[in-house]
Amino acid sequence: xxxxxxxxxxxxxxxxxxxxxxxxxxxxxxxxxxxxxxxxxxxxxxxxxxxxxxxxxxxxxxxxxxxxxxxxxxxxxxxxxxxxxxxxxxxxxxxxxxxxxxxxxxxxxxxxxxxxxxxxxxxxxxxxxxxxxxxxxxxxxxxxxxxxxxxxxxxxxxxxxxxxxxxxxxxxxxxxxxxxxxxxxxxxxxxxxxxxxxxxxxxxxxxxxxxxxxxxxxxxxxxxxxxxxxxxxxxxxxxxxxxxxxxxxxxxxxxxxxxxxxxxxxxxxxxxxxxxxxxxxxxxxxxxxxxxxxxxxxxxxxxxxxxxxxxxxxxxxxxxxxxxxxxxxxxxxxxxxxxxxxxxxxxxxxxxxxxxxxxxxxxx
Numbered sequence: 592x593x594x595x596x597x598x599x600x601x602x603x604x605x606x607x608x609x610x611x612x613x614x615x616x617x618x619x620x621x622x623x624x625x626x627x628x629x630x631x632x633x634x635x636x637x638x639x640x641x642x643x644x645x646x647x648x649x650x651x652x653x654x655x656x657x658x659x660x661x662x663x664x665x666x667x668x669x670x671x672x673x674x675x676x677x678x679x680x681x682x683x684x685x686x687x688x689x690x691x692x693x694x695x696x697x698x699x700x701x702x703x704x705x706x707x708x709x710x711x712x713x714x715x716x717x718x719x720x721x722x723x724x725x726x727x728x729x730x731x732x733x734x735x736x737x738x739x740x741x742x743x744x745x746x747x748x749x750x751x752x753x754x755x756x757x758x759x760x761x762x763x764x765x766x767x768x769x770x771x772x773x774x775x776x777x778x779x780x781x782x783x784x785x786x787x788x789x790x791x792x793x794x795x796x797x798x799x800x801x802x803x804x805x806x807x808x809x810x811x812x813x814x815x816x817x818x819x820x821x822x823x824x825x826x827x828x829x830x831x832x833x834x835x836x837x838x839x840x841x842x843x844x845x846x847x848x849x850x851x852x853x854x855x856x857x858x859x860x861x862x863x864x865x866x867x868x869x870x871x872x873x874x875x876x877x878x879x880x881x882x883x884x885x886x887x888x889x890x891x892x893x894x895x896x897x898x899x900x901x902x903x904x905x906x907x908x909x910x911x912x913x914x915x916x917x918x919x920x921x922x923x924x925x926x927x928x929x930x931x932x933x934x935x936x937x938x939x940x941x942x943x944x945x946x947x948x949x950x951x952x953x954x955x
Contacts, residue, residue: 596631598723600639603852605648608659609749619649619657646726646882648753650731657881672760672927675705676920677732679721681739681765686867687912691764694916695735702924711739713838715747722750723771733760735923739765740838741808760926762934764919766808774926774934778921780809783940784816787862787890790906790942792824795952796860796888800832802851802872807838813892817862832858836868844871851875859951860888866897866907873902884949894943904945911938 594602607613619625622640626633640657643649650660676699682688696706711717718739725732734754739745754761757776767775791799801817804810814833821828834854840847855861863869869891873883881887883903889919891907892899898905911918915938922934 596629597642599629599631600625600636601643604639604643605749605753608648609752613659615659617659618655619659621656642727645729646753647757671731671744672733673731674703675707675732676923677707677709677720677725677730677734679734679736681711681737682706683710685892686897687910690912691916694913695920697946698917698920699886702920704924708897711737713739715739715745719747719750720746722754723915726750726753731759733762733923733927735762735764735919737765738763738768738808741768742804742806742811743771758930760930762919762926763921764915767780769781769808774922776915776922776934776936777809777938778910778915778940779937781811783814783892784862785820786811786816786940786942787813787892787908788820789824790944791860791862791888791890791948792820792826793952794860794888794948794950797824797826798829798832798858798860799826799832800855800858800861800949802834802836802854802861802863804841804866804868805835805837810835810864813862813864831856836864841867841871847871848875853881855881858887860890860948863889863891865893866891866895866901866905867893869905870897870901872925877894877902884947888948888951890942890948892940898943898945901947903947905947906942906945908940908942910940914938934937 622633622636625636626776641651644651647660649657678692678695680688680692683692690763692708698928699706709721711721744766748768748770751761751773761773763773763775765777767773780830788799803814818828832854834850836847861872863872872889876883876887883889891905894907894909898907918936922936925932928936
């Protein structure tokens with residue numbers, strides 16, 4: 592997707608501020624210099640600078656030039672917040688999202704707030720577009736956000752920092768960007784991965800594979816939980832049995848098959864990143880005549896409807912869903928009243944046992 596030319600200028604200036612190349616009070620190059628450097632018209636440059644002046648990032652001094660504003664000067668319109676909360680989620684339909692968002696909306700509306708919901712489809716470009724829109728609108732909405740691919744470096748962090756500088760309350764759910772000091776309400780993913788693995792160990796399994804999502808922080812934390820469980824049980828981790836996937840693999844799961852065939856050799860059990868992955872994995876096993884649980888036991892995470900309706904009902908670590916949605920909304924309401932409120936909260940998950948795991952503890 593080709594970006595408008597003015598965004599090349601605004602992104603360039605924001606990046607220089609974020610990297611420390613430009614500091615408060617520094618004077619920018621002239622419109623003529625920027626136009627010459629980028630090979631675009633002065634009118635386009637003027638439009639880009641005007642947007643950043645409107646956002647409170649820059650200040651134009653008549654007869655002198657354009658300057659970077661000091662932080663306290665950038666807290667534009669520091670008056671009251673709006674009575675609408677904007678929620679940005681990766682997805683809004685299917686899987687666990689409707690149950691989370693429904694409870695979030697219900698709690699906010701009961702407190703007298705309106706709700707605006709946006710979604711990113713877990714794409715960085717969409718996240719950037721939405722955050723830029725919020726900045727350009729000069730929105731005063733508090734924000735509840737699910738990060739995009741939080742397991743990877745993110746080029747959009749500067750927009751969150753700009754929103755913070757405007758005094759907007761921001762709360763993450765499901766995961767967080769570790770570079771930002773923004774509170775998060777989520778499941779304790781390390782404990783989730785640990786509980787899933789511990790259950791397999793309790794059923795006699797020691798040759799345990801894992802399928803985890805690399806581009807989300809949840810996947811990395813759930814893998815860490817698996818490592819902790821194996822270490823405590825004095826079981827050695829075999830890295831050849833760990834399969835890493837990403838968001839594109841979920842959209843086009845056929846590409847996983849070659850890797851799965853290699854990773855699952857000699858394993859008796861597998862921990863899946865979530866129920867969606869476990870559902871795809873079940874289809875793979877059926878196709879390759881691998882019986883669950885007779886040949887391979889499976890434990891998943893989230894305990895969604897997919898776990899219950901899977902061809903073989905899945906033993907799955909329970910995601911708090913409605914409780915998480917309610918807690919995120921409640922903590923946002925506290926943040927609106929008190930910016931110093933400690934809004935971080937991690938849910939301690941339990942596991943629901945179904946028929947996808949075979950007990951081999953007494954098999955010789």
